[in-house]
Amino acid sequence: MSDLVNVTMTVNGTEVSHSIAPRITLADFLRQTLELTGTHTGCEMGVCGACLVILDGRVVHSCLTFAVQASGAAIETVEGLSDRAVIADIQEAFHQRNALQCGFCTPGMLMTAHALLSQSGVPSREDIRDALSGNYCRCTGYEAIVDAIEKVARDRYAGANASAPEEVGA
Amino acid sequence: MKARAFNYVKASTVVEALKAFEDAQDDASYIAGGQSLVPTLALRLQAPQLLIDIAHIPVLRGVDLQGDWLRIGALTRHHEVLTDPLIRQHAPLYSEAAPHVAHPAIRNKGTLGGSISHADPASEFPAMTLALGAELEIASRDGVRRVPADDFFLDLFQTAIEPGELLVAIHVPVVRPGHRWAFHELARRRGDFALVGCGILAEFVDDVVKQVRIAFFSVGSTPLRARQAEEALIGKKLDQAVIAAAQAVVGDDLDPPEDEHTPPAMKRHLARVLLGRLLGEIARQGA
Missing domain, CATH: 3.30.43.10 (Uridine Diphospho-n-acetylenolpyruvylglucosamine Reductase, domain 2)
Structure with missing residues (x-):
């Protein structure tokens, strides 16, 4: 047995406070204590990428973090991103392009896509594949996922530049 | 699980x-x-x-230039290694290896000190520590000591850090004019552990190799220096014959374990190929 530890963190903008065993991973804390089951647990050893969450602005594996380590941190899960509608275009593109079948890996894919597309510029397909190297999908063969992310990247870039006047003759 | x-x-x-x-x-x-x-x-x-x-101990953080040495706090995360301008300038083999270390999400959390003290023989950073000739600052109840990388990696996941001791910082002798370096690894997928990987730091005087450190990973129970290959280069200009001579002996420097998928003969072959490419690249840097 171990001593319980009080943890307080902000999850999707709401402060939560619980007394938990140190062995509880952040993934299990989110899923079982907070009932935020959008974060999936696949391999539970940092390989499959289904459990990715944003911790203090950076995407990390919630299965490789104990909840006690995240005390004081700001966490955002796929529910948070979805509710804020910041990934609505990525979700739509995944839907349109059939970039999921069983959907188990999708929360992690969305996290990685969100992190990649938050950087400036349009990533190449190579960049997208590189970013996805830590996300396993056992259904799609990845091609549709890369397509969907590439489409959002191009659409966002076109949208950002649509308001800027084009150079004459460009 | x-x-x-x-x-x-x-x-x-x-x-x-x-x-x-x-x-x-x-x-x-x-x-x-x-x-x-x-x-x-x-x-x-x-x-x-x-x-x-230990993730909230301030003294384990930060990257500082201290004279001819770069002090990298043990808590420096992999993504910071990838982008830190001081590391890029003074300890470039770490920067070049960083994109190959695991995947982006792992790099957001993993630390340089953690990777080096874990001492996985297939990891990039322990081998680059060896190639750079870094020194490891280790704290114990008795005080602080510095251990050269050559004396640090003892066996599979075994380092000079005694139980209870803590790696505080990595001290890297800064690269100088005349230094050339190269890094490459062969992996099945980006982010996977390498089949074979290598980093080289060489010091040239008038195009002649004065000193060189060749560090391989994924070819034995620790990161390994290819001492015979290094010997074959010292005092020579890097032409095709000299590179071939180093390639001829590098297999004897390595000690790959038996492995169904990548048997020792295959690893030695890949190491020869890799060494040839890297030395070729270093030779071209002088052109």
Whole structure:
């Protein structure tokens, strides 16, 4: 047995406070204590990428973090991103392009896509594949996922530049 | 896939961390990024009574130029290694290796000190520590000592860090004019552990190799220096014949374990190919 530890963190903008065993991973804390089951647990050893969450602005594996380590941190899960509608275009593109079948890996894919597309510029397909190297999908063969992310990247870039006047003759 | 129960304490100083370890009678582990430790706990390869969180100790952070040495705090995360301008300028082999270390999400949390003290023989950073000729600053209850990289990696996952001791910082002799370097690895997929990887740091005077450190990973129970290949280069200009001579002996420098998928003969072959490419690249840097 171990001593319980009080943890307080902000999850999707709401402060939560619980007394938990140190062995509880952040993934299990989110899923079982907070009932935020959008974060999936696949391999539970940092390989499959289904459990990715944003911790203090950076995407990390919630299965490789104990909840006690995240005390004081700001966490955002796929529910948070979805509710804020910041990934609505990525979700739509995944839907349109059939970039999921069983959907188990999708929360992690969305996290990685969100992190990649938050950087400036349009990533190449190579960049997208590189970013996805830590996300396993056992259904799609990845091609549709890369397509969907590439489409959002191009659409966002076109949208950002649509308001800027084009150079004459460009 | 769940860790056994353990107690948890967050240390705010190195002394506090060392004392907590001693009080737990060595049945403890330090945790920083946890990217190697947590899987071993989940798989129950180890099950300490106490985890001591060192991730909030200020002195373990930061990258500073101190004369001819670059001090890199042990808590420096992989993504910081990738982008830090001081590391890029003064310890470039770490920067070049960083994109190949695991995947982006792992790099957001994993630490340089954690990777080096874990000493996975297939990891990039321990081998680059060897190639750069770094020194490791280790704290114990008796004080602080510095261990050269050549004396640090002892065996599979075994380093000069004694139980309870803590890696505080990595000190790298800065690269100077006349230095050339190259890094490459062969892996099945980006982010996977390499089949074979290598980093080289060479010092040239008038196009002649004065000193060279060749460090391989994934070819033995520790990162390994290819001493015979280095010998074949010292005092020579890097032409095709000299590169071929180094390639001819490099197989004897390595000690790959038996492996169904990548048998020792295959690893030695890949190491020869890799060494040829890297030395060719270094030769072209002088052109």
